[in-house]
Amino acid sequence: MEPDALSLEVRRAQAGDADAFAALYRAHVGRIHAVCLRLEGDPAAAEERTQDVFVRAWDRLPGFRHESAFGTWLHRLAVNVVLAHRRTQWRRDLRVTVVEEPELLESPRLSPDPGIGMDLDSAMAKLPPGARAVFVLHDIEGYGHAEIAELTGIAEGTSKAQLFRARRLLRKALDR
Amino acid sequence: MTSQRPDDETFLRSHISDLPRSIEPASDLWPPIEARLAPRARPRMSPMFMQLAAAIALVAISSAVTWYFVRASVPVVVVAMAPVDRAQLARLARAGDVMEEGLGSSSLAPETRAVLERNLVVIDSAIAESQRALDADPGSPVLAGLLRAAHRQRVEFLQQAARLPRS
Numbered sequence: 129m130e131p132d133a134l135s136l137e138v139r140r141a142q143a144g145d146a147d148a149f150a151a152l153y154r155a156h157v158g159r160i161h162a163v164c165l166r167l168e169g170d171p172a173a174a175e176e177r178t179q180d181v182f183v184r185a186w187d188r189l190p191g192f193r194h195e196s197a198f199g200t201w202l203h204r205l206a207v208n209v210v211l212a213h214r215r216t217q218w219r220r221d222l223r224v225t226v227v228e229e230p231e232l233l234e235s236p237r238l239s240p241d242p243g244i245g246m247d248l249d250s251a252m253a254k255l256p257p258g259a260r261a262v263f264v265l266h267d268i269e270g271y272g273h274a275e276i277a278e279l280t281g282i283a284e285g286t287s288k289a290q291l292f293r294a295r296r297l298l299r300k301a302l303d304r
Numbered sequence: 305m306t307s308q309r310p311d312d313e314t315f316l317r318s319h320i321s322d323l324p325r326s327i328e329p330a331s332d333l334w335p336p337i338e339a340r341l342a343p344r345a346r347p348r349m350s351p352m353f354m355q356l357a358a359a360i361a362l363v364a365i366s367s368a369v370t371w372y373f374v375r376a377s378v379p380v381v382v383v384a385m386a387p388v389d390r391a392q393l394a395r396l397a398r399a400g401d402v403m404e405e406g407l408g409s410s411s412l413a414p415e416t417r418a419v420l421e422r423n424l425v426v427i428d429s430a431i432a433e434s435q436r437a438l439d440a441d442p443g444s445p446v447l448a449g450l451l452r453a454a455h456r457q458r459v460e461f462l463q464q465a466a467r468l469p470r471s
Contacts, residue, residue: 140469143416146341153334158326165327175329182337248319267313267320295312302319 138198166264167210169253181206251301263294364430396455403462430454
């Protein structure tokens with residue numbers, strides 16, 4: 129869809145036009161689903177988050193002020209939705225799993241499948257959630273460590289350490 | 305001679321550049337999304353319109369206050385006001401009239417039209433009040449400034465209205 133037409137659809141959707149919002153969904157779902165899939169590492173969870181993102185976008189659209197492109201706004205919203213869900217999930221897990229350090233929940237899940245080559249998306253899906261989130265946000269989506277720290281609630285140093293760890297694990301998986 | 309292994313970041317860069325930016329979900333997610341969308345009973349006012357409405361209210365209130373002081377002969381301190389320019393006032397009024405005519409023939413949603421008309425009533429009453437005050441004191445730059453501001457609000461408001469999506 130052309131940017132001007134898209135902008136018109138955004139304004140119509142802001143005014144409550146669900147057909148216009150459906151057109152926006154069709155134009156953006158691939159990109160948003162890709163982000164959700166890479167952050168979640170699981171297709172079923174990614175589809176749920178993709179739905180959540182568009183439902184949230186509909187609710188927040190009246191406040192969208194066209195200060196950035198709609199796609200940028202939606203992408204940012206997607207990252208926030210996935211990370212917020214992950215924080216809720218973590219809190220729920222921690223309530224039933226007594227651990228001294230939440231990091232212990234993140235044991236590496238890279239399965240040793242000797243002889244089987246992996247593509248990057250498959251390898252990322254097997255990363256521990258924390259390392260995966262930092263890798264996706266930093267190396268794929270282009271966020272800086274300060275921004276990642278703000279979004280995920282971790283320290284910048286932790287973000288750097290998680291990135292180092294993610295890269296090391298991914299290389300190991302892809303080098304096989 | 306030993307060949308140096310690239311670091312992890314360099315190694316991964318080529319893999320990252322091969323990643324697709326877009327991945328369609330396995331199934332169509334629109335039906336479940338559509339089922340979850342909260343109905344919007346009527347279009348909400350955009351923040352821009354809310355700001356305009358606030359500005360209009362300010363003009364109306366300041367017109368009323370000034371009108372009160374002028375009638376009560378209480379001295380008003382004027383720092384710097386432009387002299388009365390009746391031609392400019394007439395141009396602004398005419399521009400607003402033309403735009404309002406255009407709006408009248410457009411196909412706006414009834415709820416949107418009702419919001420616009422309510423705001424126009426407020427602006428028009430601010431204009432009428434400022435005009436009456438200026439008629440009573442034709443040389444007053446304060447009242448001329450208020451009238452000009454009210455006319456400008458009307459034009460700006462109608463410009464915003466002209467950009468609204470049509471049904």
